[in-house]
Amino acid sequence: MKQKQICWYCKKKTEIKDFQCQICKKIQKINETNPYDIFGTEKSFILNFDDLEQRYLKLQSIFHPDKFINSDSNQKKISIGESSKINNAYNLLINNVERVKILLDFYGYKQDDVEGKSFKDPDLLEEIMDLQSKCMSIEHQNEKQKIELKKKKLNI
Secondary structure, eight states: OOOEEEOTTTOOEEEEETTEETTTOOBOOOOOOSHHHHHTOOSOSSOOHHHHHHHHHHHHHHHOGGGGTTSOHHHHHHHHHHHHHHHHHHHHHHSHHHHHHHHHHHTTOOHHHHTTSOOSOHHHHHHHHHHHHHHHHHHHHHHHHHHHHHHHHHTO
């Protein structure tokens, strides 16, 4: 069962579906602050970027400011703020370095704690190195496939 909350507009306690009050249909603020939670995705370094993009587009279709040109100022303000929050979260998650920083912060490793120091958790360090190796391997395989496709097209 979805949790009920109080709508900022009609002040009624209601279920929020697709970020809209089920009584007055006004959009509501996204309460999540972690980019993973905004998109409802698993907190993992490996992401399905097609799925992430679909979630991003769905949220933007709900909050995009162009949809609220003729709405009251509160609706406009919410759409601008939440649309910006969605864009920022998406850009953070598609960036490998930023995604690692988010995960490290989520699991209690503050950036100040790791700057210029080695990790005290060897298992985490090993997992990071393993993921880095897998990413490099995938990138290398993709490059080889592109070269092979070009060769085929050129009949080499």
